[in-house]
Amino acid sequence: MRKSIIQSTARYLPPRRVPNAELEKYMDTSDEWIYKRSGIRERRWIDEGSELRTSDLAFMASNISLIKAGWKAEDLDLIIMATQTPDLYIPGAGPILQNKLGLETTPCLDIRQQCTGFLYGLQVADAYIKSGMYDKILLSCAEVQSIGINLTTRGRDMSILFADGAGSICIEAVDTHKDVGVLSTVLHTQGEYHKNIYLDLSVGYKEEWIKEGLHWPQMKGRDVFIHAVKRLPEVVNEILNQTNMKIDDIDMFIPHQANVRINDHVCKKLNIPPEKMFNNIDRYGNTTAATIPIALDEVLEQHPDVKTIMFLGYGAGENWGAIIYRRMI
Numbered sequence: 001m002r003k004s005i006i007q008s009t010a011r012y013l014p015p016r017r018v019p020n021a022e023l024e025k026y027m028d029t030s031d032e033w034i035y036k037r038s039g040i041r042e043r044r045w046i047d048e049g050s051e052l053r054t055s056d057l058a059f060m061a062s063n064i065s066l067i068k069a070g071w072k073a074e075d076l077d078l079i080i081m082a083t084q085t086p087d088l089y090i091p092g093a094g095p096i097l098q099n100k101l102g103l104e105t106t107p108c109l110d111i112r113q114q115c116t117g118f119l120y121g122l123q124v125a126d127a128y129i130k131s132g133m134y135d136k137i138l139l140s141c142a143e144v145q146s147i148g149i150n151l152t153t154r155g156r157d158m159s160i161l162f163a164d165g166a167g168s169i170c171i172e173a174v175d176t177h178k179d180v181g182v183l184s185t186v187l188h189t190q191g192e193y194h195k196n197i198y199l200d201l202s203v204g205y206k207e208e209w210i211k212e213g214l215h216w217p218q219m220k221g222r223d224v225f226i227h228a229v230k231r232l233p234e235v236v237n238e239i240l241n242q243t244n245m246k247i248d249d250i251d252m253f254i255p256h257q258a259n260v261r262i263n264d265h266v267c268k269k270l271n272i273p274p275e276k277m278f279n280n281i282d283r284y285g286n287t288t289a290a291t292i293p294i295a296l297d298e299v300l301e302q303h304p305d306v307k308t309i310m311f312l313g314y315g316a317g318e319n320w321g322a323i324i325y326r327r328m329i
């Protein structure tokens with residue numbers, strides 16, 4: 001049977017570290033408030049004035065991932081690119097990444113599920129692989145958010161969270177009867193709440209909206225928080241029931257990094273030992289689509305023996321979901 005196996009993982013974080021104290025210069029906030037309310041101590045942003053964009057960060061992570069898999073870019077059957085901050089509004093960042101990888105006509109699929117981009121991308125990749133359509137897929141998730149956030153006090157709920165970074169994985173079809181690869185996926189969307197995090201690009205043309213600051217991304221942080229702490233435990237139970245598994249069967253939970261308090265809440269609600277819930281938001285902030293593949297790359301370095309992993313995410317859309325993946329080790 002064809003199974004979707006993650007052959008390699010990679011991350012790229014821009015070298016510039018932005019500690020909470022630096023944000024105090026731009027807005028009315030404090031290191032103490034940010035750490036206490038979100039778990040973030042610092043994040044990575046591209047250098048001020050840098051021309052690096054999402055496809056550049058995606059390229060760096062993808063290159064490392066291809067090398068680790070022992071693949072050439074020409075081996076790829078498909079590139080899936082997930083971001084909420086594409087270099088350009090049209091086209092997506094996928095074709096730009098493809099071009100940077102030196103490819104001519106390899107197909108690219110851009111998806112924009114925001115914080116759940118990795119989950120939706122992995123499900124699509126798994127479906128393509130199981131259908132027999134493609135054998136080798138690159139899933140790249142990247143963001144350059146620091147150039148598009150409101151650094152005044154008015155935008156502080158979002159700008160203290162959002163950060164730059166990229167994570168890429170190489171996924172391959174492997175024929176095996178073993179119970180490995182993507183075991184199960186559960187995804188949900190509730191469009192009723194699409195205005196809880198949004199950016200209306202048309203407002204850029206209306207002067208009065210610019211005066212109101214509506215040309216920046218907008219977020220009702222508290223509402224998103226309330227929904228996330230309800231939906232994430234629900235979806236963990238749903239996917240465990242679907243696969244007939246228990247919390248104990250999962251070696252590591254790799255959640256989206258939006259706010260450490262959300263992940264702590266999931267642990268408490270479901271009695272998950274905190275050491276099984278991986279967090280790196282203290283160092284990287286919220287890199288939206290890229291949080292989960294960056295975290296996966298770090299988990300595999302720090303815990304090489306983990307076998308069964310649950311990916312978990314919630315974000316704009318609102319979209320949320322979970323995937324259970326078992327490594328071939």
Ligand SMILES: CC(C)(COP(=O)(O)OP(=O)(O)OC[C@H]1O[C@@H](n2cnc3c(N)ncnc32)[C@H](O)[C@@H]1OP(=O)(O)O)[C@@H](O)C(=O)NCCC(=O)NCCS
Pocket residue numbers: 028029030033034037038115156157158160197221222223224225228258259286288314315316
């Ligand atoms: C954004 C978020 C960190 C705000 O934390 P919170 O504990 O909910 O804080 P609140 O919005 O309730 O604000 C509490 C107070 O802190 C203030 N505050 C908000 N941001 C602040 C900041 N950066 N610095 C200092 N004070 C801040 C608010 O104005 C408010 O003041 P008030 O009580 O005088 O009105 C939190 O809601 C969150 O993480 N939400 C989920 C985000 C998310 O998951 N997004 C989707 C994925 S990207």
